[in-house]
Amino acid sequence: MDATPPDRLRARKKPRQARSSATVDAIFEATIQVLIGEGRNRLTTTRVAERAGVSVGTMYQYFPHKQALIYALNERYLDRLAERVEEACLAQHGRSTREMVEALVTAYWDAKTERIDVTRALYASAVELDNEALIGAFAARMDAATMAMLRSAPTANYTDLELVNVTLLSVVFGTVRNVFERNLPPSEQIAIREQLTAMCLSYLESSGAS
Amino acid sequence: MDATPPDRLRARKKPRQARSSATVDAIFEATIQVLIGEGRNRLTTTRVAERAGVSVGTMYQYFPHKQALIYALNERYLDRLAERVEEACLAQHGRSTREMVEALVTAYWDAKTERIDVTRALYASAVELDNEALIGAFAARMDAATMAMLRSAPTANYTDLELVNVTLLSVVFGTVRNVFERNLPPSEQIAIREQLTAMCLSYLESSGAS
Amino acid sequence: MDATPPDRLRARKKPRQARSSATVDAIFEATIQVLIGEGRNRLTTTRVAERAGVSVGTMYQYFPHKQALIYALNERYLDRLAERVEEACLAQHGRSTREMVEALVTAYWDAKTERIDVTRALYASAVELDNEALIGAFAARMDAATMAMLRSAPTANYTDLELVNVTLLSVVFGTVRNVFERNLPPSEQIAIREQLTAMCLSYLESSGAS
Amino acid sequence: MDATPPDRLRARKKPRQARSSATVDAIFEATIQVLIGEGRNRLTTTRVAERAGVSVGTMYQYFPHKQALIYALNERYLDRLAERVEEACLAQHGRSTREMVEALVTAYWDAKTERIDVTRALYASAVELDNEALIGAFAARMDAATMAMLRSAPTANYTDLELVNVTLLSVVFGTVRNVFERNLPPSEQIAIREQLTAMCLSYLESSGAS
DNA sequence: AATGAATGAGTCTTCATTCAT
DNA sequence: GATGAATGAAGACTCATTCAT
Numbered sequence: 001m002d003a004t005p006p007d008r009l010r011a012r013k014k015p016r017q018a019r020s021s022a023t024v025d026a027i028f029e030a031t032i033q034v035l036i037g038e039g040r041n042r043l044t045t046t047r048v049a050e051r052a053g054v055s056v057g058t059m060y061q062y063f064p065h066k067q068a069l070i071y072a073l074n075e076r077y078l079d080r081l082a083e084r085v086e087e088a089c090l091a092q093h094g095r096s097t098r099e100m101v102e103a104l105v106t107a108y109w110d111a112k113t114e115r116i117d118v119t120r121a122l123y124a125s126a127v128e129l130d131n132e133a134l135i136g137a138f139a140a141r142m143d144a145a146t147m148a149m150l151r152s153a154p155t156a157n158y159t160d161l162e163l164v165n166v167t168l169l170s171v172v173f174g175t176v177r178n179v180f181e182r183n184l185p186p187s188e189q190i191a192i193r194e195q196l197t198a199m200c201l202s203y204l205e206s207s208g209a210s
Numbered sequence: 211m212d213a214t215p216p217d218r219l220r221a222r223k224k225p226r227q228a229r230s231s232a233t234v235d236a237i238f239e240a241t242i243q244v245l246i247g248e249g250r251n252r253l254t255t256t257r258v259a260e261r262a263g264v265s266v267g268t269m270y271q272y273f274p275h276k277q278a279l280i281y282a283l284n285e286r287y288l289d290r291l292a293e294r295v296e297e298a299c300l301a302q303h304g305r306s307t308r309e310m311v312e313a314l315v316t317a318y319w320d321a322k323t324e325r326i327d328v329t330r331a332l333y334a335s336a337v338e339l340d341n342e343a344l345i346g347a348f349a350a351r352m353d354a355a356t357m358a359m360l361r362s363a364p365t366a367n368y369t370d371l372e373l374v375n376v377t378l379l380s381v382v383f384g385t386v387r388n389v390f391e392r393n394l395p396p397s398e399q400i401a402i403r404e405q406l407t408a409m410c411l412s413y414l415e416s417s418g419a420s
Numbered sequence: 421m422d423a424t425p426p427d428r429l430r431a432r433k434k435p436r437q438a439r440s441s442a443t444v445d446a447i448f449e450a451t452i453q454v455l456i457g458e459g460r461n462r463l464t465t466t467r468v469a470e471r472a473g474v475s476v477g478t479m480y481q482y483f484p485h486k487q488a489l490i491y492a493l494n495e496r497y498l499d500r501l502a503e504r505v506e507e508a509c510l511a512q513h514g515r516s517t518r519e520m521v522e523a524l525v526t527a528y529w530d531a532k533t534e535r536i537d538v539t540r541a542l543y544a545s546a547v548e549l550d551n552e553a554l555i556g557a558f559a560a561r562m563d564a565a566t567m568a569m570l571r572s573a574p575t576a577n578y579t580d581l582e583l584v585n586v587t588l589l590s591v592v593f594g595t596v597r598n599v600f601e602r603n604l605p606p607s608e609q610i611a612i613r614e615q616l617t618a619m620c621l622s623y624l625e626s627s628g629a630s
Numbered sequence: 631m632d633a634t635p636p637d638r639l640r641a642r643k644k645p646r647q648a649r650s651s652a653t654v655d656a657i658f659e660a661t662i663q664v665l666i667g668e669g670r671n672r673l674t675t676t677r678v679a680e681r682a683g684v685s686v687g688t689m690y691q692y693f694p695h696k697q698a699l700i701y702a703l704n705e706r707y708l709d710r711l712a713e714r715v716e717e718a719c720l721a722q723h724g725r726s727t728r729e730m731v732e733a734l735v736t737a738y739w740d741a742k743t744e745r746i747d748v749t750r751a752l753y754a755s756a757v758e759l760d761n762e763a764l765i766g767a768f769a770a771r772m773d774a775a776t777m778a779m780l781r782s783a784p785t786a787n788y789t790d791l792e793l794v795n796v797t798l799l800s801v802v803f804g805t806v807r808n809v810f811e812r813n814l815p816p817s818e819q820i821a822i823r824e825q826l827t828a829m830c831l832s833y834l835e836s837s838g839a840s
Numbered sequence: 841a842a843t844g845a846a847t848g849a850g851t852c853t854t855c856a857t858t859c860a861t
Numbered sequence: 862g863a864t865g866a867a868t869g870a871a872g873a874c875t876c877a878t879t880c881a882t
Binding site: 674675676686687690694695696 | 850851852853854855
Binding site: 547597604 | 669
């Protein structure tokens with residue numbers, strides 16, 4: 001992710017060697033575990049280090065301070081999320097609008113819902129993080145991916161593609177978040193998801209009619 | 211709001227007299243100010259009390275602990291928000307679907323956007339709060355208000371009103387949140403809002419066609 | 421009790437009227453209850469006042485500060501204890517040494533054991549109280565009462581009555597305390613009490629033999 | 631001492647290295663000093679740490695909370711006390727009853743009286759401590775030590791050794807405490823101590839007569 | 841005289857960060 | 862490079878005491 005974050009949030013070193021990478025992964029994993037198991041308020045550097053099986057000192061070799069760790073964690077998460085959605089979009093190039101919408105909703109919904117505790121934990125961790133850059137970079141990637149997909153549609157022809165696109169993303173991303181925050185029963189979630197898909201499809205069809 | 215929250219989050223005394231009520235209001239206001247000005251991580255009881263112009267001791271007479279304060283603050287906020295939306299819905303009973311959708315989106319959007327810093331601050335404050343009860347109560351009020359409104363529509367006739375309704379709310383609420391989180395320029399926000407309204411209107415019209 | 425305590429521990433006013441006396445009694449009772457129910461660390465003026473059914477302000481009319489309350493409470497307790505033992509001793513004047521010892525042990529043991537929770541609570545409350553004067557006054561009364569009793573013995577004739585007396589009191593009082601601190605089963609307590617009585621009787625008999 | 635205390639009173643780490651052990655000792659010493667110099671009410675973690683020449687943080691690395699510190703302090707004290715008495719008893723195995731009694735009284739009396747301010751301070755510190763386990767373990771050790779000693783007596787033969795033993799300990803321990811609590815002049819204390827010894831000796835002789 | 845809201849110094853405890861080994 | 866003991870500032874919360882009503 002090309003987020004060019006505030007300098008103070010940069011990790012101290014880009015982990016290049018296998019060893020380092022494994023350590024960093026362990027730290028990330030530990031962070032998530034602590035976040036899930038103990039909550040944001042009990043997310044302490046000591047606890048993370050302990051759970052990761054390294055010493056605090058070592059942790060501070062990779063992340064100059066706690067915020068940098070959380071920043072990097074969210075960065076990694078958004079990176080992977082973006083990748084998944086990009087792939088899904090790419091796979092629909094030239095397909096029907098219905099397939100596009102379905103793929104988009106499915107990819108995002110599944111990614112967010114698969115490990116709902118992780119999703120929640122990361123949302124919590126990001127509060128008060130100076131993460132505008134992160135969000136911006138993620139949004140840019142998503143915008144690019146879905147716009148390219150929509151543009152490749154054989155039949156549709158959008159007058160104001162940018163607007164349609166940003167609306168589509170806002171609606172999909174926003175709705176997903178809202179649904180899992182309300183903690184509705186699975187059956188209802190599935191029903192809403194179908195409605196959402198239909199709604200977006202209808203929106204795109206009416207927007208892209210020549 | 212009838213949220214019957216976990217006992218430990220209850221405020222200590224219901225402010226009855228004018229004096230008390232003024233104090234409580236000052237504390238709420240101070241909390242928001244600190245949240246906006248210093249951020250969630252620097253939201254300390256001392257700072258809030260100082261800003262509110264009371265002693266910590268006094269604060270603890272009204273709120274048994276910090277969490278109770280934050281809980282009460284969110285409760286009050288959601289209460290007012292719910293009221294505004296309820297009123298807006300009530301005013302549209304019997305009107306056209308277009309008017310209904312416009313009123314709903316406008317009411318919620320404006321309430322959330324008017325003081326965007328406050329909105330953000332409250333979202334941040336609620337992280338890691340045991341606020342399921344709060345959210346549940348709010349959702350129930352909204353569900354009731356919009357369902358009653360939709361049911362009063364002269365022409366529409368929804369097969370599965372409940373589903374349509376919960377979808378509508380999820381989409382509207384979710385999208386609003388997503389838009390202001392992305393911090394888009396106002397002009398773009400307005401454009402998206404129009405698109406959202408149109409989208410929802412189209413959704414309702416197709417769902418309510420007899 | 422003629423304890424002439426440090427000025428700062430004096431109760432503010434000697435309760436003379438019936439009303440006051442009832443209030444003071446209620447406060448004393450409440451103090452004991454809180455002590456038993458919540459422990460010394462949670463013995464707060466507010467809690468005591470609440471339990472006594474008066475306001476803190478009122479309590480401070482009777483006791484200038486917390487220490488004065490605790491001091492007065494212990495004073496009253498020792499007063500009553502002294503009275504009981506004095507009566508028991510007085511009743512044995514001229515009787516046999518055996519009767520004297522039995523009466524002394526019984527009176528003290530029962531007084532301390534009847535409400536073991538109260539006894540414990542008061543011991544706890546008195547820690548760090550500047551109660552030398554209290555203890556001194558109590559000791560003096562006890563010394564006087566038992567010495568007068570022993571002196572009235574028809575047959576015994578103690579060479580060093582003072583020493584015998586202070587030894588007797590130290591042994592009896594000390595043993596009682598030790599026994600209930602160890603929290604032994606009742607049957608064992610009774611057995612020890614008998615042994616103690618026999619031991620003291622034997623001691624007095626050998627000391628008072630002419 | 632095998633006191634198996636409530637988990638929450640356990641010290642955090644067993645000091646193994648010399649460094650740690652020195653720190654722990656310094657903390658214990660500081661605690662006693664503060665207790666003596668300022669009293670139980672002014673025994674604060676900050677004050678102890680300061681006096682011990684370490685930071686509060688360090689103190690909390692060894693003791694998870696204040697109570698654990700006080701618990702450990704009392705544990706150590708009772709451990710040493712028990713050791714002293716055990717040694718004294720062991721040294722009298724096979725000797726005369728008179729020597730046994732004298733050794734027991736002397737050992738306990740001296741241990742308690744040598745540093746009367748420390749003794750008092752520790753009694754005060756233990757109030758409201760959940761120290762039943764501690765007292766129980768100490769009592770068990772004392773019971774064992776004195777019973778073994780009495781049993782080794784060449785001439786005596788106790789019908790109910792257990793009862794005689796527990797009585798003996800209650801009387802000795804209780805009397806010692808009572809005497810130093812009354813703060814009598816040294817000459818008088820010595821005299822009482824002799825009386826106590828004689829009294830116990832007489833008790834044992836009459837109990838152990840075959 | 842009684843009340844009880846208000847005060848704020850003082851407590852315990854946590855935790856990000858450093859640095860000697 | 863790794864470790865983890867040590868630091869101490871900062872936070873949540875309590876409670877004896879006062880005083881306006």
